Amino acid sequence: MSFRIYRNLAVTTRVQPCSRDGFSSDREVFGGCRIVREHDDRCGGPQFRNRKGRGPFRARMHGDYQGQRPWRRGGPTGGRGGFGPNPRSRFEDDDGDCVMGADKQDGAAQRRYNPYGRPGRHGDGHFDRDRRGGGGPAYRGGGPAGPGGGPGAGDRAGNNKMGGWFKIVIPYGKKYDRKWLLTALQNLCPMPFTPVKFSTEGHRALFYVEDASTANALAKVSRKITDTEGYKVIVFSNPCAPPIVDLKPEEIESLKQCMSKRFEGSQQALDLSSIRSDPDLLSQNAEIILNRRHCMLAVLKIIEENIPELVSLNLSNNKLFKLDDMADLASKAPNLKILNLSHNELRTERELDRVKGAKLVELWLNHNPLCDAFKDHPTYISAIRERFPRLLKLDGHDLPPPIGFDVEAPTVIPPCKGSYFGTDDIKILILRFLQQYFSVYDSGDRQPLLDAYHDGASFSLCMPVSVQNPSRCSLGEYQKDNRNLKRLKDPTTRFRLLKHTRLNVVAFLNELPKTQHDTACFNVDVNTYTNTLLSFTVTGVFKEVDGKSRDSVRAFARVFIAVPAGNSGLCIVNDELFLRNATTEEIRKAFAAPAPTPSSSPVPTLSAPQQEMLNTFSLKSGMNLEWSQKCLQDNEWDFDRAAQIFTQMKAQGKIPDVAFIK
Incomplete structure (x- = not known):
């Protein structure tokens, strides 16, 4: 039998008794559905009556029940809300939040609703609870079957393959004492947990946990705690990004003291296993979680400043799922030989590339997901040893000695060489040309540069590919003339942005912002020189002296291709200018000394x-x-x-x- 529900049709009728659903003969219906009276205005009150998807009217039309008889109490296994082989009364509740009403004014039992608001979308708490936790694999596929799960806790926890972070939210939790609330949750939660970054937002209380099973267990505590006013405490669990928490000076000091106690001076060994649950840190309310970037960087900084001679480091049981923040480990602890990363969440051996600069002889990786990703043990050993050729022990087992030449790779980077000219004559020629060229270029009038260019000269300007948004980049004023061939695919645009003939080149140069070049930092490299052709590259910095970007420092590289002109001059036939923003170091060194002119x-x-x-x-x-x-x-x-x-x-x-x- 099919029928249509008109939700806004305010018509009161009478229906015949229905023993299958337990309704009495005097039951009011609203648009074809029975009326459910709200307990108070915080859950299903008048403000929710017109909200889409709220209340008991929505529950019976949900798409999950298509093809089933929503009024059946018995049915195939794996169903929701009493669809299983052991049907229960609609008013049964293992959590004790639903009771038989004593008010018989309308001849039917009344339903007492949760005073803190509904954790799910459906008005019928029995259906809603089973949808969250008791649907079984035929529905959500998350969490253990049975009632009482948080909103989507089972499937969210199950789908979070890396464990990850979860936000635990308690609606109206602000009115509770923090100690009372956390103690009540811990007493009913079968798994111990450490609340991270406990805070309140509006009427809510919230904190974070970093474990799917813990989040699922907390969600199942929902509505099992009754406060002094007789209201149930609701608990929501949602996957989220790691919370951002900055270490305070007192937390850094507590971390130093903790690391000092865990350091064994005779062995030069530091044990940081399970440091997040260290009693000394917990007593100081210091949250040190090493899979957070700022915590790991703080640890590495303390190692660098206090124990750079460290030989052994134990980081087991810290839920590390990536090693990006340990990229500087080899430089912070150059003598490190033993590293323990066991009992963590590393999923691929590629994470080890971040620390392969360390000269390890012993490594522990057991009880990480990556250990199960290899078809056999020799393949596992080969993949790890490829990154650490000197490794002698893996997961506590001795390895055969490595085969290879023990040749120390050079650790000192050779100093950067200065300009290269080839011959003294070319050096004199180029230096004189550059002095004359940039003295005119930095003057108020660049028109005399016509004498420096060939009649058929060409010029182009180029910037990095990443500089594409003029509104967000200080080089935006140059963007319209950017001829970066990686970005420009249209041949017509490429040709248009190439300046041809010396008149067009100098006219374009006159339109560019006025500049002052730091000739003292010029670096010149001669690429090609013959009797009839000279190609060289000039790199350096300049600053703009007018306009909205006044005093902005730019870095440039300029490639000149020139031919002889007159007795001792050069004539430019091709000029390419590459621009970018100067680095912090380049800005610091720019214009530090006057140009060393003769x-x-x-x-x-x-x-x-x-x-x-x-x-x-x-x-x-x-x-x-x-x-x-x-x-x-x-x-x-x-x-x-x-x-x-x-x-x-x-x-x-x-x-x-x-x-x-x-």
Whole structure:
């Protein structure tokens, strides 16, 4: 028999007695469904009557009951709400939250509802409870069957493959004393738990636990605690991300004291197993959970500052499911030989790549999920030893000695070399060109750069692929001209962003922000040089001197391809500029010292006559002060003799061009 429920049809009728559902003959119905009276306004009160999916009207229309007879008390096994082979009365309740009503005004038993609000979507608590925990594998597939489970606790806990974190929420829990509430939960919960970050939000109390089975057990405590007012305490359990908790100074001090007690100086061994339940830390209310990044980093910092000679480290029983935060272990404890990671939650051997820099000879990984991922034991040993070639003992078992050459890899990175020019002549040529080019580029007018470019010259500007959102990037003003070939696939756009001919190139350069380059930090590398072609790369930093990004420091790399021009000049045929934001270190070093130009080179203290002679000689010879002083000193400050020698050497072409750069 099919029928339709009109939820908003306010019509009162009478129905005949129905022994199958236990209704009396004088039963009011509302739009085809029986009325259930609310206990108070906090669960199913008037404010919920028009809310979609609330109350008893929704329960009988839920899609899970399609194809079944919702009024049957008996039926196939694995059903919900009394559908099983042992049907119970609709008013039975193992938790004691539903009782037979004594009010017979309408000729029927009344239902007492939970005063704290419904933990599920359905008005019928009996159906709702069975949906949460007693559905069996044919329905949710989560948690042990039976009533009393939290809202979705079984399936949520079961689906959380890595254990993970769960938020435990107690509606209206703010009115309870914290100690009373946690004690009551612990007394009924079959599993011990440590509440993490207990707090209140609005009328709710909440805390976190890091275990699916513990969260499931807490959810089953729901409605089994009665407060002094006779109300039931509801417990919700939901999977969540790890809570963010910063270590306070007093917690760091407590952690130091705890690690000091767990350190064995004679063996240089530190035992941090199950540190989250250390009684000293718990007594100080210090929550040290090593699978949280800030806790692991704090431990590594303490090791680095106090026991860098550490040889053995035990991190077992800490629920570690990743080792990303231990990437610096080898540098913090360079002498580490023994590492115990047993009884954790590591799921793949790839996690060990984070710590493979450590020169381990003994490693413990037993009772981790990764140990079951190999087809046999030799494969397991091979995979671990691939990351730790010097390993002699694994999970307490001796391994055969490793085969290989015991060659120490160099640990000191060679210092970065400076500029590379190839020959002194090319060095002089490029340095003179760069000084002239960037002095014009950093001036107010870049139009004279027309003399530096070939008639058919090309120019392009490029930035990293990650710089794609102009509103979030300080390089946004350059974005419209970014010709990054990884990002641009349209050939028309690629061609448009390539500037052709020297007139277009210089016109574009004039549109770019005004700059000041730090020539002291320039690094030059010559890529190719022949008699007719020269290619070199210049890297360095500059800052903008006007506009909204004034004083912003940028890093750049510029590739010039040039051909000879005149007797001792260069003409650019291709120019590519790569821009990015400068790093913190580059900003710190930028403009730290004045540019070492020849004219500003330090000059030893001279007497007044010598200084006057030097200025006169530099003016008449055309050389800068450095070379003029060298010429006068070589000739014992004899002005006429120095002038004669200068004239002879200049006629013979023996004076380098760098001597005339001022």
